[in-house]
Amino acid sequence: MSTTNDKNGSKLDDMSIEAIEAELKQFEIEERKRLGLPVDSAKQWFDAVPRTFTRDQREHTTILVSGLTMAHDLFIQAALRGIGYKVLAMDVPDNDALQYGREYGNRGQCNPTYFTVGNLVKYLDGLRDRGMSKDEIVKNHVFITAGACGPCRFGTYVTEYRKALRDSGFDGFRVLLFQQTGGLKQATGEGVGLEMNPTFFWGVVRAILIGDVLNSLGYRIRPYEVEAGAADRALETSKKIISDAFEQGTSLPVALWKARRELAKVKVDRTRAKPRVGIIGEFWAMTTEGDGNYGLQRFLEAEGAEPDIQIVTSWLLYMIWQGKYDTEQRANLRGVDKAKDEHGGSKFSLKGVDVRKRTASLWAGEQVLRGLFQTFAKAMGLYDYHLPDMDQIAEVSHAFYDNNLRGGEGHMEIGKLIQNVAYSKVNMTLSVKPFGCMPSSSVSDGIQSFITELYPQGIFLPIETNGDGAVNVYSRVQMQLFKAKQQAQKEVDKALADIGMTMDEVRAYLDKHPSMMSPFHRSPHKAGCTAADLVYEVGARKNRLSFLKERVIARVTSKDEKSHAEAHERLLAVARNAAAKTRKKNSIVSVAPEIEGTEAEDAKRPPVPAGRKSLRVVN
């Protein structure tokens, strides 16, 4: 600092270069104004990303949830209420929500984005219409949603939520992002509003699993109900019983048992030949139960089909599978790649990761999940339900849709299609592709058309959902369903011929064996449709003695499993052969199979590098 030598001058401030600078600044502003030059620099845009939710706000803050099926949303609401949160599950998104999404969202978004984003804005707009002020709405609500780190747009939903909320006049509305991997993004520090503790997870996981079990049961029972509406009534009562238990913290097993008792009252007739239709596709579009997929599940039921749905648990298993696959793929590398920090690196890096521990915990996680699911399933009467084998799905699809390609359902849309056909799990497969979905409508659709070439016997239909044009979609579904119905009828006719009975005889047999008429009864899987399975089972059981004998023999020799496995293997072999053909490549050299210790065998050859084995080029 340059000052004068005067120590006692009272006007020291006036007499410094600094003072001149300060005065000059003012002069500059005036000069700029005079010359018409900008005084301030341009205001740059900044997104504040509001997500502060603290413990003391909990009392007056409603946490909004939505996005899964009606049963799931209800149970999650109840589970979180049960542990002391104010929670509200919003309605299933409808076409009005889509319109809101389109108005306030970016152009060219995928349909699930529009529906889910629009649903929130629609709800808040409703609050505003009913007289709540914007400040109250913003102060007293938070929305919690799942997110991901890409690679598809699922990861940017929250960007879209913020944009839509800003543009619809809800600046500052908090959207908390629950990362699929890595917890909740919210303000950290003391007293977070939403505690991601074991109690929270235990509640959510049970809500999801029980929701899955109840949905699966519903889709098994409803198509065969004798009295129209009976299944829905029983399901509604069950939902109430279970959600009350969650909310009031009463015994869940008792509630499940009570729910089961309700469902058991539904009378079913499974001798009606109904094609089983597997619904696969993009996660949200195939899961939602509203306008987002034209109420596809209900439509199929109305058209006389039995929908075979995908459950949320499968998605959790897929997450675990990803963790396992990505870890294993990197565990054998010669070193570790740079871990993600602010200057690049990869979030997949194993730097500082105890591979053994991670593998073990993923394995344990999967076992717990599967175990819990089956426990709930058995408790509620969902018998013989096979959770998907993620490794097999990955294996059969890899050559067509590389397991490293992610986003949406990734290779699963291919793998599930192959399984559906190869295991005759269903009579027809519907792949639901929301308009604009990148992995589903632009990638897997193209590969599925190749798969259908491999399996001409499979009835497959990809449908694009965009919120409008329901008539066209229904028409296309009906078109394929016609074939599926014929196929189902053929299966039943063949089954009857195989066992040498008429349907009336089968019915007579069933009348005498009420246990097989239970809504929970599940015949062993033989064909695509349920009625054919039932016929085969009756055929096997009609001679009680030989049935028991065969069952014992089968148990001992695992004959059934083996023959099943063989039949499936034959069909899976089609995919595997095609994959092998795809993998076959011409080499300019002959390469010996990789063998350890080539040194000893061929002293003249240079030593094999440590770590990764090198190839032995023969010529």
Place this chain on the structure above:
Amino acid sequence: MNTPDQVVIGIDVGSTTVKMTVVDPGSKEILWSKYLRHETRQPEMTRDMLREIHAAFPSLTKDQIRVFITGSGGSPIAPQIGAKFVQEVNAVTMAVEKLHPDVGSVIELGGQDAKIIMFKKNNETGDKTAQTSMNDKCASGTGATIDKCVLKVGMPREEVPSLKFDPTKLHHVAAKCGVFAETDIVNLVKSGIPRNEIMNSLADAIVSQNLAVLTRGNTLKSKVLLLGGPNTYLPFLQECWRLRIPEAWAERGYEYDKTVPIEDLIFVPKNSDLYAAYGAVLFGLYEPETVGRYRGLEPLEEFIQHGRKSKLGESAGPGLVEVSEQRDAFVDKYRTPDYDDAVLEAGKTYRGVIGLDGGSTSSKCVFIDENENILKKVYTLSKGNPIQDMKDMFRDMRTWAADQGATLEVTGFGVTGYAGDVLERSLGADANIVETVAHMMSAKRWFPSVDVICDIGGQDIKVMFMQNGDVKNFRLSNSCSAGNGMLLQAMADQFGIPVKQYAEVAFEARLAPKFSYGCAVFLDSDRVNFQKEGYAKEELLAGLALVLPKNIWQYVVQIPRMAELGRVFVLQGGTQKNLAALKAQVDYIEKRVPNAEVYLHPHCGEAGAIGAAFESLRVTRRRGKTSFVGLDQAIDIDYTATNDEKTRCNFCPNNCSRTFIDTKTLDGKTARYISGFSCEKGTVENLDALKVLNKERQKRMKQYPNLVDYEAKLAFKSFYEPPVMPSHGTPVDDVVVKRTLLGAVRHKPVQRPFQRASAEVWAKRKDVRIGIPRVLNLYSTGPFWRTYFEVVGIDSRNVVFSDETGEEMWQAGCKYGSVDPCYPSKVCQAHIHNLLFKHHEKKPLNYIFFPSITHIPTFIVNQMDTASCPVVSGTPKVIRAAFTKETDFFAERKISYLDTAVTLNEPLLCKQQMFDEWGPLLGLTSDESDFAIDQAFKAVQAFEDEMERKGREILDEVTRENRVALVMLGRPYHNDPGLNHSVLEEFQALGYPILSMRSLPRDPETIKNLFAEDLAKGIIESGLDVSDVWPENYSTNSVQKVWAAKYAARHPNLACLDLSSFKCGHDAPTYGLIDSIIASAGKAYSALHDIDANKPSGSIKIRVKTYAHTLMLLKEKLEDQAVKKQELDRSMTEKKLEMMIALQTKLAGVGRTDDKLDRAIKTLDEQVAAWRAADEATKPKAKRPQALNVMRQ
């Protein structure tokens, strides 16, 4: 006719007709049949036709009748008459199987949709199964599109059936969707292409589109049955199928019976209309006896009377007005003042200017006197030739004056619109301005304080936002949002209502169906659905009017907070004359903008023409004379339009079919206007002229470099010189990996010798040829792959990239796809085709390598992940499926196709992935492969460095010279001129250098300066961070785009051009972000979104011209500011000097000194003295203010 005991009725309720057949179930013989247009009265027509059947078979009771119904309008009617609904394609399939057992495939084109049925034999069971596919929503409207285009080209209906297909004269038409096709057709009409050629081009486009997409990559097997209205009634369409299908057969090596004449292989059967109705009956015969029992006509009558209406109320919204008083009040307020052409005084000469707007569907012309009064308006529907339109209108104008005994003296002529260029050249127009500017000038004349101008024409929607009396920003409908005005008109036509009565009818509706906004095709398919549900015409018209503002504000403008745009809105354009459409818009705006003032332009249809006239007035006043040839000369102008082989452009593979419009002026000269070309080369007539043009181009390229183009070339060149690979045995560091029994991983560092393959293997590698498509992320990673292969010993000439994307390439190789993603992904099939059929043919390829790149590293910091787009990374897999589905195109040529999944963000994993793939194929040792990967990464770095160096040069230069440079915001593949439609070149031609995102300098110093304020506020830790605007930043290419937008927002000399492809999923979330970033900083910005295969030249031109206007203003502002900044600098220095001297004097007063102060004064004094000396030198007599002479005191 003997009436059997039982009959089965098949009914087909289509989108335009009802068809019925009465069939004897025993013999399956058709006893009675009929088809009629239903004019949207499906239930009534069904009832009437059933009555006819009752009359024809009087003895039949209803118990003897079964009914099966099919068609898009069938389902609501089915329950009323007891019919069972049969899905249409199933019905057709049944009919075809019965009537033509030898048919291999069926193509049915309807009004709204297209269906293909392919019969396939299951080799296992020997069964014949029918595979069916229908077009998705985006590609619908086939029959309807043809209908509309017939109208557009102005072909009399009776002429259509006699049209012959001529494959030699085809022009580009995108048949991807109806609106795209219409846009292209409008452009062809404007270019004066003969209408038969346009119709043929449309037919060809529809056929190609169906063959490319609807077959989902399958080959249509012979025989091919053609069904549906268009196929039946348009012989030229049949001829086109007969040409294109055998071509596809030949290409795919499909064997068919060549002895059968083609007319029998691909044929239209008799009674093809009745197939669905007949098929429904056949279907019904499989159903149990109890199904489809006829209920008689009573329930249908009841439904027609009451049932429909009560259902509608549930889902409909309110109409335009609730009570008629509202309508009257509105009409009173917005009725445009009555306009009548001026009455002229006989014998008087009127001086004035003519403004002409050559619009998309109509042309308008005005005569304005020198006091800016409108004396005469002329309007004509475009007849496809802009010169002829002009002549007709001018003649009208002259006659109008002559009839009154007056004379017109035209002192200026201004043009705008599609026809602007041709008229400027041939008539010597004084002004040729872009429509947006014309509209602005016209709106400002009546409403000087206007904030927003919204112009709705037949085809385009243009919205301009004003600031300080000039266009600040604008939005323009693109191919996906065009044609709204036209749709209103077409809808009125469909109901037989003159468009002038549209509003009158629509105001009658008290409820309206809720259309979902979007493109015109979507709206039209909604319309069909609503009609089926039973909405009346007034309700449909009201609903369509109500959706218009949504389309404008939510689809085109995309700015939800309208109030921020201003308060004064001016609505103009021909469509605004429709008061129903206007009411919908006024309500929409008033609901969202408090205290809005919404005005209707008093001459809304002629706003463009008026603007052009004003501009010519301004120009001629300044210039003092006009260049216009004169009214009489213009009317008498001779022209010839030639479009034949001679006029085809052969300067590039596009071979555009051009039209030469030669106009003869009275002094005997010829002015040639060339239309129909897609690039600059098409503007010249011969080779010499091309040479001149190229020379000009080269010069311009040098002066205003285009780094996007440079980057596109460099990415695939061999430019990186790698160091020599270590020799065999050189010690290298390595890591030994061990897995324990329980799966733990142990790493142990070791040193060991480098391993190389033998010399023989290296020799073999040299000749290996690897083809790589020049697509997608290869545009940013090209150097990586090239270097990898070169380092392991492959000759650089043997690393072969496919050609740049071009129209010809796309046309040749577009028929493999089974999905319809974004164009950049879709075009990959054409690149693979190019490698297989061009490069491989020339010299065989051993491999085609198309890596599935899953992750791409980035220079951005703090990024969540580095993911590629899932479509981009998955496309190599889709391509494999497409090229191996029926025939394995690779195996046939002994080529291995490799679509290796690679992550470039984890070098070790990448090494493993590449070695696993290429090691066994090329006999690589892992050391060789790893070394090559290391070099490949360095090559990418060198590529980036080079781009940055180039960018810095340009940016420094434009900063120094106060000029503007454009930065292209896009994804890597937008560097491909075939994907960016060479739009950057247009700006280059206007004198703006083009930067790519990669070439923006990122050295720490630059970044620190540019982002200084954000860094100071602490909202980011680095200038390379985008989390301040986008925390969910995991997609590398999107994030870089957002970063570049931030960069441009902060750099005074940069303006942005944002490119984005149609259906781009990863760009969608960035639209709002980039908009906020740019808008907040008040920067110039233009976007070209929804880019697809077709080049919408017309709309690109408007964008380029309008943006050029903005850029020019920006450049002027920069120049002005530079001068002012100098002035500021000087006045600041002088002020500082003055104050310092005052301080020095004060200090001296108390007997003190300050060395630092003295030194500073000295420096400043020298500076001021230098300025003064300069002043003296340039202006010897200029006086400086006395205050500056302080030093002399």
